[in-house]
Amino acid sequence: MVAPLSVWPWENLGSYKYVLYGPLVAKALYSWVYEDGERYSWCFHILIICALRGLVHQLWSTYSNMLFLTRNRLVIKQGVDFKQIDKEWDWDNFLILHAFMAAMACYTFPFLGNLPFWNWRGGVFALLLHIGVSEPLYYWIHRKLHVGHLFTNYHSLHHSAVVPQPFTAGNATPLEHLILSVIIGIPMVGPTLVGSASIGLIYGYVLIFDFLRCMGHSNVEVIPHGLFELCPFLRLILYTPTYHSLHHTETSTNFCLFMPLFDKLGHTLNDKSWDLHKKISSAAQNDQVPDFVFLAHVVDVISSLHVPFVLRSFTSLPFRPRLFLLPMWPGAFVTMLIMWASSKTFLVYFYTLRGRLHQTWTVPRYGFQYFLPFATDGINYQIEQAILRANRMGVKVISLAALNKNEALNGGGTLFVKKHPNLRVRVVHGNTLTAAVILNDIGEDVKEVFLTGATSKLGRAIALYLCRKKMRVMMLTVSTERFQAIQREAPVEFQQYLIHVTKYQAAGDCKVDYVNHIQTWIVGKWLSPMEQRWAAPGTHFLQFVVPPIFPFRRDCTYGKLAAMRLPDDVQGLGSCEYTMDRGIVHACHAGGVVHFLEGWTHNEVGAIEVDRIDVVWKAALKHGLKPV
Template sequence: MAIAAPLSTWPWQNLGAFKYLLYGPFVSKVLYERFYEGNNSFSLCFHLLLLYVCRGLTYVFWNSYSNMLFLTRNRRILQQGVDFNQIDREWDWDNFLILQTFIAAMAGYYFPFLHDLPLFNFKGLLVAMLLHVGISEPLFYWLHRKFHEGYLFHHYHSLHHSASVTQSVTAGNATPLEHLILTAIIAIPIVGASVLGLGSGLLIYAYLLCFDFLRSMGHSNIEIIPHQLFDAFPLLRYIIYTPTYHSLHHTNPDTNFCLFMPLFDALGNTLNSKSWQLHKEISLNSRKNSRVPDFVFLAHIVDVSSCMHVQFTLRTLTSLPYRFRFFLVPFWPIALTSLILMWLWSKTFLVTFYYLRGRLHQTWAVPRFGFQYFLPFAADGINKQIENAILRADRIGVKVISLAALNKNEALNGGGKLFVDKHPNLRVRVVHGNTLTAAVILNEIPKDVEEVFLTGATSKLGRAIALYLCRKKIRVLMLTLSADRFQMIQKEAPEEYQSYLVQVTKYQAAQSCKTWIVGKWITYKEQNWAPKGTHFHQFVVPPILSFRRDCTYGDLAAMRLPEDVEGLGCCEYTMERGVVHACHAGGVVHSLEGWSHHEVGAIDVDRIDLVWKAALQHGLRPVSSPSSSSLLS
């Protein structure tokens, strides 16, 4: 068993979220001083906690900004996305903040004069700047180069360079040894000014937050500094680095070693010759449209809580399937305000993207609450937003746009048919993806099934499932009160199979049927009509609750993307990593196959097998385990 190099792993790395309990003594000290000693002044422990929060938020806010793709997509330096592997490696990026908090606490214990620093001292700020430029910058530059050699790089610095695309939190992803050295470098200006009697509270806050701000900016992968600034003041390019400048260090590790000042790379002959030209190109391109996606999935918001499950909130949480978390409750008003602003702005926004077979796939979102789709007076406004998204996709050259669940609601726009009829010359193909959704559901049904009970039987999916099953000589009990709608569907079936479609009007009719296909939400009382051992297949949104312990429940129709998908680091709502809703996958298949037709309106039952085989050929796989003798096998 290999032994890890000294100081290459964190002592609390196995604690998970419990590592934050290490702050317990600091919190206890502050509460004790405030409520038991009646001390209303701000103690060292209070400032250490406040600094931790402020410094952590600096990295989080920069990370959020860099992932606001609807604002920054034209400013991205590297176009690849951040995948799940990188997110997992950088999960504990904030370990260095815990380390530095404890070091600061010990410094405060051994150097009491740090407790009595004045609020402000202008001379101290000047001295700290001189110490930073004269000592911290060259020392970091020299040590950084050393960490790119042999043993030090292999055992320590390679972790930091494991990120394929840097983000702000990547700055903190390093080993304890590196952060101990970095802590010493940070401390030089602060301690130096304080020893000279010029330290101040503002100096500590300003220097640390400025330090974190610049590190976050450099790793953000978003270029924000206009090239005109360097054109006007050429010497400035040696005083402050840019995100482009630092990104070159991660693509070419033998160049651009500086902390924040390229001057030292110029003096050390390690300055990348492409630094200024690449910066100018990216700055100029920020005014242009980025690469046009081949495929767009037009999603929608479900509720205020789930809307926070996007990459520009907390990247780690969005890499996990969505579930309600209590610690997000305080942020609910912020999320609601953001939603209202987006709603008033009435524009779709880019949420995430990934690459598949070299093609760019993006997810756009309509800023509408889920309940709004069921308000009659809101229909025109929602359709207008969907229409604008389709026209925008058509205008920029998108090939396929797929509509998420409520965006293709039959009552809302006829499964997208409204837009195709209104704009017959669309170049972008509009797809509801329900053909593959039907195939995924049918794939779960064994061949030996003789009878199924179907709710939501006259819906778009219910109709297609019923017509497909009757052709397999499976008796379908179609729950519907409308005899006319049932007869219309029955007449679509070949005459020799029409007898396999049976209209029922009550749940009691399924008392002996163990295969239920649920397309309409059913309550505990209605589920109780199912016999023991029933399996509930479902295509209802939201999914039904698992009331029956003596029955089994299927997941919503979904498919796993191929293994070679790149840059995917966000889970789609409640889906597992790498899994998307079947309608999303249906649009992916449509794009990969290059089909030229629109998939809107009623599902073409004859295409179910064709779409299913195409999905499997492109490497997509169903999430649920099908029977070895499923209908589609």
């Protein structure tokens, strides 16, 4: 049986829970239209405070997930995984509860709607009440919540988070937030009873309270140890993220709200608090070197919002355009301009695999830029700087995302390896595994395929591999010379299986498999609706083109970009890679992971070695990567 006040009444409403704000919105609008906004002005204030409190949590979450700024000061050096994100999905339930309680108080005592803007006496009185009543009361109740039945049924939810985050501060049971509302209410009720309350006091106290709660749960040390060395007494006045993180790892210590003084008085102060704080706040001594880096790039302006420091919950789902992103487009566009100006590669997310740190960096260039001739040198410079940075750090393998290894751009990474022959970091384009994934997606009954982008790195490798399997490959290319060059690479006895075609109309001669009676197209060049119409009904499109083609044909099926599921022992992964599902990464990303796990010491750049396709595929399966 569920314990009373351990679950939220609107738990099953999902996003419809926000309808519960409806009565407040209706009253506020009615007052504004018909009563000059005077009688129910408190409705506006409650709604504004709720919005501001949510914004405080979101801004702290944004900052704590800006790993390119905060990675050196992380307290717990582990990523936030999907499990924790799902548990904290409804972190804002407490805002609805507190809005209800505030509305009841204002409706019961109408004079609260006529408070002055500011009264300094109320501020002083609230501070005294906070220090003398709220802090010790919270400390005492918090210790009780860590005992037996109360912890199991109420407080364990809050401690289920492996890595404290600003949203963790709000993730608790109704009972805990009812208690917290009393803690918050005491410093505001006191001044009200003596006639010194004000609107500024209510706004200020509530928002500062949330600010400090989020700071403590941010997992990023923001308070310099030099401040405590200059004034040691401050250690007992203001807690730090390091101090609070110890409460989540060693739950019998550090129970205070904001003031460690009460832990000192209660003999629950963790002895490691100040030494650990000094160590972590010394950023130069706290940097982690990743073993593997995936160098990604942004696809377009809207998809640039699919990063953890924008909306963590949105990033934990596969990307697709949504209406709520449209108001954010101007900000994303301005950010794009700033990124162009700064031209610095930044860390987006990280995860741990086999105890080794894997990071994803992003080159500040958007998809359309890769097709601008004048942008080539600038993009290559940024990729080169990222590789050199990884080399200086001691990274073992750096893998290039789709457009970062474009053949016309840098020869699939060959440019950098030739320019810097003494690189310790291994540069990997990952296309060998990409080719393996595509080839293993082809049905056993398929005897003929139609291949576009046939003379690209992947197209060439796929054609040469399939012809060795005695499968006819209709290679679409206008260049006879490039086709013949690839054909000459095939063993003489298999060259007959490579067929040169120059028009999409030739797809009509592509044979269907004898079981499903469908054509198979392997797409390495973007197809317009007019070009897709030459495919026979029921055609299955496999693709390795970025961005992926649009599914215009309802009578055809479309495969996603080549991808693999990471091994089950991945830890700290909480972001989806573009349109991929959870735990799934592009094959070029997975190819770099396999390269690292195998300990291979060669650079995988330039043309794909056809003989290594099966080797890489078997190595991927051996290490627990799975086909999608």
